[in-house]
Amino acid sequence: xxxxxxxxxxxxxxxxxxxxxxxxxxxxxxxxxxxxxxxxxxxxxxxxxxxxxxxxxxxxxxxxxxxxxxxxxxxxxxxxxxxxxxxxxxxxxxxxxxxxxxxxxxxxxxxxxxxxxxxxxxxxxxxxxxxxxxxxxxxxxxxxxxxxxxxxxxxxxxxxxxxxxxxxxxxxxxxxxxxxxxxxxxxxxxxxxxxxxxxxxxxxxxxxxxxxxxxxxxxxxxxxxxxxxxxxxxxxxxxxxxxxxxxxxxxxxxxxxxxxxxxxxxxxxxxxxxxxxxxxxxxxxxxxxxxxxxxxxxx
Numbered sequence: 001x002x003x004x005x006x007x008x009x010x011x012x013x014x015x016x017x018x019x020x021x022x023x024x025x026x027x028x029x030x031x032x033x034x035x036x037x038x039x040x041x042x043x044x045x046x047x048x049x050x051x052x053x054x055x056x057x058x059x060x061x062x063x064x065x066x067x068x069x070x071x072x073x074x075x076x077x078x079x080x081x082x083x084x085x086x087x088x089x090x091x092x093x094x095x096x097x098x099x100x101x102x103x104x105x106x107x108x109x110x111x112x113x114x115x116x117x118x119x120x121x122x123x124x125x126x127x128x129x130x131x132x133x134x135x136x137x138x139x140x141x142x143x144x145x146x147x148x149x150x151x152x153x154x155x156x157x158x159x160x161x162x163x164x165x166x167x168x169x170x171x172x173x174x175x176x177x178x179x180x181x182x183x184x185x186x187x188x189x190x191x192x193x194x195x196x197x198x199x200x201x202x203x204x205x206x207x208x209x210x211x212x213x214x215x216x217x218x219x220x221x222x223x224x225x226x227x228x229x230x231x232x233x234x235x236x237x238x239x240x241x242x243x244x245x246x247x248x249x250x251x252x253x254x255x256x257x258x259x260x261x262x263x264x265x266x267x268x269x270x271x272x273x274x275x276x277x278x279x280x281x282x283x284x285x286x287x288x289x290x291x292x293x294x295x296x297x298x299x
Contacts, residue, residue: 003232003255009167010190011144013103016073017232018253019045021196021240023052029244030054034061037249038072047170047194047240048097049077049108050089055096063098075104077148080283083112083119083127087134094141101141106148106170107131110158111283118284124154125161132164146170146191149280152181153289159189170194173239174227175206175269177276181291187236195231195239199224201277211269219256229255230266 006014020037022030037043038061048058055076062072076097082089090105112122128147135142146168150158155169169186171179173195186193200206207223216223224241231239232255241252258266279296280288287293 003229003257004235004237007192007236007238009104009144009192010165011167013143015104015168015192015238016043016045017238018228018255019043019047019073019075019238019240020249021242022046022048022054022058023196023242024202028057031057031061031064033244033249034058035064036246038062038065038067040246041249041253043249043253044071045073045075045238045240047075047196049106050079050082050093050096051077051108055093056098059097059099069099073103074099075106076102077106077108078127078131080109080111080113081115083107083122083124084114086127086130090134090138090141101143104144104146104168105131105135105142106146106168107150109149109280109283109285110147110154110288111149111280111285113283125158128158128162128164128166132162144168148194148196149278149288150182151289151291152185155182155185155189155191165189166191168192168194168238170196172197172276172278173231173237174198174200174204174277175209175212175230175266176200176273177292178267178270180267183237193237195237197277198228198231198239198241200227200275204277205273206269209269209273211265215258215262215266219258221254221256222251224252225254225256226258226266228252229258230263233258233263 110124112119144167146166148170212223216226231237
């Protein structure tokens with residue numbers, strides 16, 4: 001398969017396939033990572049979130065890079081604690097990032113929370129409708145909206161209750177969590193999928209998996225490059241990989257063409273080695289409809 005450079009959203013806008021993620025990237029480090037990624041490594045897609053607590057520093061990194069804002073695809077996310085007032089949350093993110101607009105604004109989880117606990121008085125579908133209204137009232141501030149961590153069960157309910165189809169669904173994707181069901185539904189509905197945690201997590205066992213290692217050796221690259229490249233070779237899909245070190249930021253962008261057979265072999269890893277790096281139960285909303293979490297007690 002060829003490595004894709006861009007995907008086209010249902011808004012008509014183009015989104016770079018590969019981007020820099022900033023989850024767990026701390027203030028003091030993340031601003032340099034963003035600056036280096038944009039200025040030196042040639043990245044043009046930056047992903048952050050209100051919940052990461054680093055929007056200010058991400059914005060500083062963007063400014064320091066000297067790259068024109070219109071040449072950068074910038075994503076941030078509505079925090080679980082902000083489901084009650086998305087408009088205020090949007091203004092806060094724009095101010096923190098010191099940017100006039102977002103290319104993509106995602107609902108981080110379909111899980112309203114207050115004071116660290118599930119808020120069952122708010123329906124996340126109503127939050128989505130509020131985000132749609134905010135975008136329609138502020139077309140100069142938000143170019144596209146989408147969701148994150150949304151299962152087939154939850155996405156089906158959303159699509160039954162809204163006329164506005166999300167542009168993106170950002171989900172955990174790697175060979176031990178391939179989520180073919182939600183990828184299939186998103187493709188049918190014209191929703192781009194963004195893969196987060198493509199390596200599986202920090203110190204992921206996937207980096208030493210024999211199948212990954214074999215294919216990496218064949219292509220003369222690090223196993224991480226294979227894990228990232230899976231999604232860059234997949235239609236309708238983008239991928240974000242995080243790092244705060246220059247060498248990793250540089251090396252992660254080396255994407256390789258994988259054959260259909262190689263991708264199929266990689267995605268079969270989950271049959272023997274299934275795991276998630278980010279389980280949904282922490283939100284207080286249970287399994288959030290993910291089949292592999294049905295009946296599983298909170299971690």
